[in-house]
Each structure stands twice: as C-alpha cells, then as structure tokens.
Amino acid sequence: MIPKIRPKLKLLGDELIKNIIDEALIILEKQGVFIENSEALELLRDANMKVDEPSKRAHITPELVSDALSSTPSVIKLYDRSGEKEYIVGGDEVHFNPGSAAVTILDHSTKQERRANTQDLVRFVRLTECLEHIHFQSTGLISSDIPDIISDTYRLFIGLQFSSKPVVTGTFHIEGFKPMHEMLKAVRGSEKELSEKPLAIFDACPSPPLKWSNLTTQSLIDCARSGIPSELISMGMTGATSPITITGTLVQHVAENLSGLVICQLASKGAPVIFGGSPSSFDMRKGTTPMGAIETMMIDSAYAQIGKHLKLPTHAYMGLSDSKINDSQAGFESGIGAVLAALSGINVVSGAGMMDFESCQSLEKLLIDEEICRMAYRLIDGIIQRDEPIALNLFENFYEGFQFLTQPHTRKWYRQEHSFPKIVDRDTYDAWVSFGGKSIADRASDELEKLLKENPPFLLPEEIRQELHRIMLQDARNNGLDSLPEIIAS
Amino acid sequence: MNKIEIFSQMERSIIDGNKQEAEKLAKYAIENNMELTKVIEKGFVPGIQKVGQLWEKGEYFLPELITSAECMKAAMAILQPELERCQISTKSYGKIVIGTVEGDIHDIGKNLVASMLSANGFEVVDLGADVKLDKFIEKAKEINADFICLSALLTTTMLGQKRLIEMLKEKNLYGKFRVMVGGAPVNRKWAEDIGADGYAENAMAAVQVMKNLLNN
Incomplete structure (x- = not known):
C-alpha cells in the first residue's frame, strides 16, 4: 500500500532560510541585544560574550548560538495532570490551545466585552477540558475580582483545579514564578517529577526590536533551571517595531528568539525551549496589530519553518480573529489561521476563542474554533489508501440502482474517512428554521451550557487542592489580600 | 525667492516629510531675519494641517503621518532657540x-x-x-x-x-x-x-x- 502523504505548507526556500538565519546571527554579534536582567548579562559575560555595561547590550557570537542550538532538545514531552497522558511537542505534531491572558470576555447575551471574573475563568477552564481538539489549556483569562498583582498565580490556581490538560501560562511579575512553580510541584508530587514530566509551558516575550525585559529574562532563567519549557514569543510589528518586509521581520524574529534560547541554555544546558511568536502585520492606517491578517499568518508559518529547520519545537498565535463579535470575520480569520498552522506543522498553536487583537476571549468562539480545529486535524491526517484494490472490488457486482449506503465497506470506513461536526449547520432550510433559525454563535451558546452541565468538573484529589489553596492564599496574603473569592465549580 | 514662495516650500517640506529640506528652510528663515512667528504660522503649520487632512481623507497612512510630524519637530527645534533668544513666545496648547x-x-x-x-x-x-x-x-x-x-x-x-x-x-x-x-x-x-x-x-x-x- 502506498504510504500516506502529510500535507505540508512551506513558504520559504532553503536559500532564503539560510540568508535569514545568517543575517540574524550577524545582528546578534554586531548590534547585540538589550537585556535588562543582570543575572543574564552575567551568564553571557561568563560565556566570554562582549557585554556593554551601561547600555546593557550583549553581543552574542554565532558559535555560542550554535552551541546553544545543539544543547536544546528538538522534542519536548508534556504530560497531563495525572502524568499518564503524553503529548509530543516537536516534529509535525499540532496541539491547539486557547489564546492566553485575555482581559475581557465576550458576553454572549449582551454581545459586549466585559471584564472577566473568577466564575468566567472557571467556566472557561471547564469548557476547555471538554473539547477534544483543544489539546492544551491556557491561563486564558485575567480575573478582575482579585488584585492585579496576583492575577498570574490566580489563573494557574484555577486552571490546575479544573482541567487535566497541560497548561500554557506565564508570569506577570518576577515574584509570580515561585508560587506558580510551587503549585505545579504540588500537582506533580515533587520538583524532580515536574522536571521529568512538564505540565506547563511558560511564555516569555522579548520586546521588539531586540530587547529582553527584566521580567521575561528572569522567567527564561527560572524556567530553564526548573525544567519548565519556555515559549519564546517574539512579536515584531511590521514597519513599526520590526522591518516592514516579511523577510526583514523574520530576520529580527530569529535574532530575538535565538538570543532567548542562548539565555535559557546558559542558565541550564539542555533546557526545553519552544521557538514561538506573536508577530503581526502592523496596520498602517489604524495603528493596530491584526492577528487575522494573511501577512501575519505568512510570517508565522515562515518563522515556524525556520524553527523546524533549526530542529526546534515551534509555536504560533494562529486561529484567532480581530473581530469583536462572532461574525463571519471571526470565522474566516480563525479558520484560515488554524488550517495554515496545521499545514505548517506548528507544534503549539495558541488562539482558539480569542478575538479583538488577543484581548478578548469568547466561550462561544472557543466552541466554534473547536470545530475549526477538528477540520484542521482531519486535513493534515491526509488521504490514505485504505484498501487494495482501492475500489475495484466494490464495483464487481455493480448493477442498475446500486448504492453504497448499505455496503459493509461504507460502515467499515465512514467514521475514519469523515469527521462529524457538533454545532456546524448542515440542516435543510426547513429543519434549521424549526430549530429556531439560530446562528452558530447561538448554537454554541446552547451547546456550552449543555457541555458544562453534562461534564462534572474534573477535580484534583482533595489534599492537592488544599495545598494549591494554601499556596494561593499565602501569595494573596503576601500581597495584602486576606481571603480569596468564592469558587463555584458548577 | 519671495516670502510666499518660501512659505509654500516650507509647507511642501512638511507634507513630503523631507526633514533635510525643512531644516534647511528653518535655518534660511533665521539667517534672513524673517519674522519667525509668521514662518511658523504661514509656513510650517499649514503643512502639518494639510498632513492631517490627507490622513483624514485616507490618503496618508502612519509612515507619512509620523515622518511629517518628525519634520515639524526638526524645524521647530531649529526655530525654538532663536524664538527664546528674541523672547518671542509661541502659542502652546499645554x-x-x-x-x-x-x-x-x-x-x-x-x-x-x-x-x-x-x-x-x-x-x-x-x-x-x-x-x-x-x-x-x-x-x-x-x-x-x-x-x-x-x-x-x-x-x-x-x-x-x-x-x-x-x-x-x-x-x-x-x-x-x-x-x-x-x-x-x-x-x-x-x-x-x-x-x-x-x-x-x-x-x-x-x-x-x-x-x-x-x-x-
């Protein structure tokens, strides 16, 4: 039987990839990168790199980058909360997860964005847990009913309690790492088990062009030393904070990500790192950063191709929209993005549920995007020759009025060859009318209430939950809050 | 060159985002003892106003808008010390x-x-x-x-x-x-x-x- 072809998208030729990497290496050595963190500068100085003290600029040689690349694992294994289910982050594996750190939630009843609270966060995490094609969860909403200072810890606290899926998260302030790390350790059992079976990915965003803030650099160092994968989120905006050309932005993207990778490897050789990003095609009229622009997606697909060329696990913010409501724009931008991400073989694809430039999460959209992700997975599963011969034998007893519906062959293969949507409309017009003539967003709203009702919260063992609560409460008290908001699980 | 021509060149330099030209014209105005408040009001300001209109009409995008603003700043940086020296106060919005x-x-x-x-x-x-x-x-x-x-x-x-x-x-x-x-x-x-x-x-x-x- 002929082997199956995995459909793949490649936007760059080998020569162009080489030129982009070469220029990035020249920039890292010549202009260097600004690093606001003294520990990282010290690590670079110890590695015999030229560090200009007053300007905090470190010049990184191609040799050090090459060393760092050779010690970075090309595959990361993430594990769910139980430690039993394994997810390969590497090769052409694709894992969708909701976009991270939205400040607002789209309220379906009012069609308006509002600040999210604990209850929204719990519903968001519980819904993510129910969705088959969203492999990872993310700390995707910032809860406004607790003080800002502990909002990074708090969203992980809720995420770990109500979902078993690996989690994409990150710190908002340097002190946030310790309690977050403690919670992850509490779930896994020990520091050693956590580093052997990572449960979380921490995002770290350089500030374009070529800058690493104190917070993000510290996150890289802390994660590297704890065996937690860091996701490097370079995010140039074409023509504003990075060159206007796609290739120019790719040069900067590669330079920023490679400098982050070097910091991780200097902090701990062999530390897991993901070559990610959230660049955008800057809108020269509105001054905004459209994530749904085709050029944004082209940059994403292209840097991921470079990441693969460097034998690194990859990530991108794709499958999200800039629309403010669940309209066709929300659907087509998310659909095109998720499909291109899957065809590009990007390992971690963040974006489901997100809209309004990475600032708003919609639970209805998350359910709609689940359908998009299903389609994307089906697409990259490709076309396979199931039988030998393909169909000749089916036509052997061919006669007038022959049909396939009752053939054993149909029954044997239909579930593998075809996927089945939950909320996509495939009714006849009259049936659709009889069901209330609803839009997909309305059907998603109904479906999500049903899912939350039918699937009881997937809770942690009580003693671990209490330990998480203790860590969270301690962090809250350290920051002047005596009690936590009430959490209603269902 | 008469005043009207120079004013129009100043306006043009801002609209085109030509920083060198704007600086050259600002220096020219000082060297030739032109009335600086007039230079600003009738030369450079109409330029930035026109830029604003082109932006409103959707003809100019951010690269043009910001380049013109930078030109305006460059011209003003040359005029400002001279204005202060002559103790001429210019209108400040705040x-x-x-x-x-x-x-x-x-x-x-x-x-x-x-x-x-x-x-x-x-x-x-x-x-x-x-x-x-x-x-x-x-x-x-x-x-x-x-x-x-x-x-x-x-x-x-x-x-x-x-x-x-x-x-x-x-x-x-x-x-x-x-x-x-x-x-x-x-x-x-x-x-x-x-x-x-x-x-x-x-x-x-x-x-x-x-x-x-x-x-x-």
Whole structure:
C-alpha cells in the first residue's frame, strides 16, 4: 500500500532560510541585544560574550548560538495532570490551545466585552477540558475580582483545579514564578517529577526590536533551571517595531528568539525551549496589530519553518480573529489561521476563542474554533489508501440502482474517512428554521451550557487542592489580600 | 525667492516629510531675519494641517503621518532657540508628561503620540519607556503639567495606569493633572473604569481629545 502523504505548507526556500538565519546571527554579534536582567548579562559575560555595561547590550557570537542550538532538545514531552497522558511537542505534531491572558470576555447575551471574573475563568477552564481538539489549556483569562498583582498565580490556581490538560501560562511579575512553580510541584508530587514530566509551558516575550525585559529574562532563567519549557514569543510589528518586509521581520524574529534560547541554555544546558511568536502585520492606517491578517499568518508559518529547520519545537498565535463579535470575520480569520498552522506543522498553536487583537476571549468562539480545529486535524491526517484494490472490488457486482449506503465497506470506513461536526449547520432550510433559525454563535451558546452541565468538573484529589489553596492564599496574603473569592465549580 | 514662495516650500517640506529640506528652510528663515512667528504660522503649520487632512481623507497612512510630524519637530527645534533668544513666545496648547508605564519597555505607540502632540503645538516631556509611576507624578508637579499621558502595550502593564490614578488620589492630586491613557489593550471602557480623563484610539485622535479637554 502506498504510504500516506502529510500535507505540508512551506513558504520559504532553503536559500532564503539560510540568508535569514545568517543575517540574524550577524545582528546578534554586531548590534547585540538589550537585556535588562543582570543575572543574564552575567551568564553571557561568563560565556566570554562582549557585554556593554551601561547600555546593557550583549553581543552574542554565532558559535555560542550554535552551541546553544545543539544543547536544546528538538522534542519536548508534556504530560497531563495525572502524568499518564503524553503529548509530543516537536516534529509535525499540532496541539491547539486557547489564546492566553485575555482581559475581557465576550458576553454572549449582551454581545459586549466585559471584564472577566473568577466564575468566567472557571467556566472557561471547564469548557476547555471538554473539547477534544483543544489539546492544551491556557491561563486564558485575567480575573478582575482579585488584585492585579496576583492575577498570574490566580489563573494557574484555577486552571490546575479544573482541567487535566497541560497548561500554557506565564508570569506577570518576577515574584509570580515561585508560587506558580510551587503549585505545579504540588500537582506533580515533587520538583524532580515536574522536571521529568512538564505540565506547563511558560511564555516569555522579548520586546521588539531586540530587547529582553527584566521580567521575561528572569522567567527564561527560572524556567530553564526548573525544567519548565519556555515559549519564546517574539512579536515584531511590521514597519513599526520590526522591518516592514516579511523577510526583514523574520530576520529580527530569529535574532530575538535565538538570543532567548542562548539565555535559557546558559542558565541550564539542555533546557526545553519552544521557538514561538506573536508577530503581526502592523496596520498602517489604524495603528493596530491584526492577528487575522494573511501577512501575519505568512510570517508565522515562515518563522515556524525556520524553527523546524533549526530542529526546534515551534509555536504560533494562529486561529484567532480581530473581530469583536462572532461574525463571519471571526470565522474566516480563525479558520484560515488554524488550517495554515496545521499545514505548517506548528507544534503549539495558541488562539482558539480569542478575538479583538488577543484581548478578548469568547466561550462561544472557543466552541466554534473547536470545530475549526477538528477540520484542521482531519486535513493534515491526509488521504490514505485504505484498501487494495482501492475500489475495484466494490464495483464487481455493480448493477442498475446500486448504492453504497448499505455496503459493509461504507460502515467499515465512514467514521475514519469523515469527521462529524457538533454545532456546524448542515440542516435543510426547513429543519434549521424549526430549530429556531439560530446562528452558530447561538448554537454554541446552547451547546456550552449543555457541555458544562453534562461534564462534572474534573477535580484534583482533595489534599492537592488544599495545598494549591494554601499556596494561593499565602501569595494573596503576601500581597495584602486576606481571603480569596468564592469558587463555584458548577 | 519671495516670502510666499518660501512659505509654500516650507509647507511642501512638511507634507513630503523631507526633514533635510525643512531644516534647511528653518535655518534660511533665521539667517534672513524673517519674522519667525509668521514662518511658523504661514509656513510650517499649514503643512502639518494639510498632513492631517490627507490622513483624514485616507490618503496618508502612519509612515507619512509620523515622518511629517518628525519634520515639524526638526524645524521647530531649529526655530525654538532663536524664538527664546528674541523672547518671542509661541502659542502652546499645554504641557505634557508622557511615558510608557513601568514593567513595559514598548515605546512605539507612545512615540507616535508624543510626535503628533509636539508637532501640534504641545510642550512634551517624554520620560521614555519603563517609567516608574512616581516619576510621572514628580515630573508633572515639577513642570506644572496639564496632562499625564500613560502608555501600555501589555494587558499586564496597563494595570499601572490604574495604579497611577490611585496614587494621584492618595496624594490629593487627582484632578490637578488630566490623565490620558492609551496603548493596544486600552479602550474607552477601561479609561472610564479607572477614572482617566481621556482616551484616544490613535495619535491623531489624541491631539483632538486633548485640545477639547483643554477647552472645557
């Protein structure tokens, strides 16, 4: 039987990839990168790199980058909360997860964005847990009913309690790492088990062009030393904070990500790192950063191709929209993005549920995007020759009025060859009318209430939950809050 | 060359975003003892006004808009010392302290706003990026500012905007300086929720909003 072809998208030729990497290496050595963190500068100085003290600029040689690349694992294994289910982050594996750190939630009843609270966060995490094609969860909403200072810890606290899926998260302030790390350790059992079976990915965003803030650099160092994968989120905006050309932005993207990778490897050789990003095609009229622009997606697909060329696990913010409501724009931008991400073989694809430039999460959209992700997975599963011969034998007893519906062959293969949507409309017009003539967003709203009702919260063992609560409460008290908001699980 | 021709060249230099030409014409005006208030009012200002109109019509995009604002700034930087030397006061719309809040080292949006404001006759003190909240208040008191403008690109650092307003309240300074907030994750609702005086979705709108606030 002929082997199956995995459909793949490649936007760059080998020569162009080489030129982009070469220029990035020249920039890292010549202009260097600004690093606001003294520990990282010290690590670079110890590695015999030229560090200009007053300007905090470190010049990184191609040799050090090459060393760092050779010690970075090309595959990361993430594990769910139980430690039993394994997810390969590497090769052409694709894992969708909701976009991270939205400040607002789209309220379906009012069609308006509002600040999210604990209850929204719990519903968001519980819904993510129910969705088959969203492999990872993310700390995707910032809860406004607790003080800002502990909002990074708090969203992980809720995420770990109500979902078993690996989690994409990150710190908002340097002190946030310790309690977050403690919670992850509490779930896994020990520091050693956590580093052997990572449960979380921490995002770290350089500030374009070529800058690493104190917070993000510290996150890289802390994660590297704890065996937690860091996701490097370079995010140039074409023509504003990075060159206007796609290739120019790719040069900067590669330079920023490679400098982050070097910091991780200097902090701990062999530390897991993901070559990610959230660049955008800057809108020269509105001054905004459209994530749904085709050029944004082209940059994403292209840097991921470079990441693969460097034998690194990859990530991108794709499958999200800039629309403010669940309209066709929300659907087509998310659909095109998720499909291109899957065809590009990007390992971690963040974006489901997100809209309004990475600032708003919609639970209805998350359910709609689940359908998009299903389609994307089906697409990259490709076309396979199931039988030998393909169909000749089916036509052997061919006669007038022959049909396939009752053939054993149909029954044997239909579930593998075809996927089945939950909320996509495939009714006849009259049936659709009889069901209330609803839009997909309305059907998603109904479906999500049903899912939350039918699937009881997937809770942690009580003693671990209490330990998480203790860590969270301690962090809250350290920051002047005596009690936590009430959490209603269902 | 007669005055009219020079004024029109000045206007052209701003519209074209030709910084060298704008600087050359500003120097020419000083060397030839031209009346500098007229040079500004009839030469350079009509240029930046025309740029604003081209933006409104959708013909100019951000690269043209900001390049022209930078030209205006360059020409004014040459004229300003001469104006001060001759003790000629020019019309200022107001004094502004601007910066990106602490924890955030993004400064593109803030730079756009600062450029547009100074091109439109505001006196701008730009504190840069990753600015401690105390520093905004300190500077505003020092120069007796009309506005404090706070930029934030990250959803995490925009919380600094809220904190600054709380600090102003604690220090009994709320209302003394008008507070403008901006940045990618910021919207009108956020501005209202935290008690900011103004919000604008882009640099051009910021100029208008601030002029309106001053007239009220």
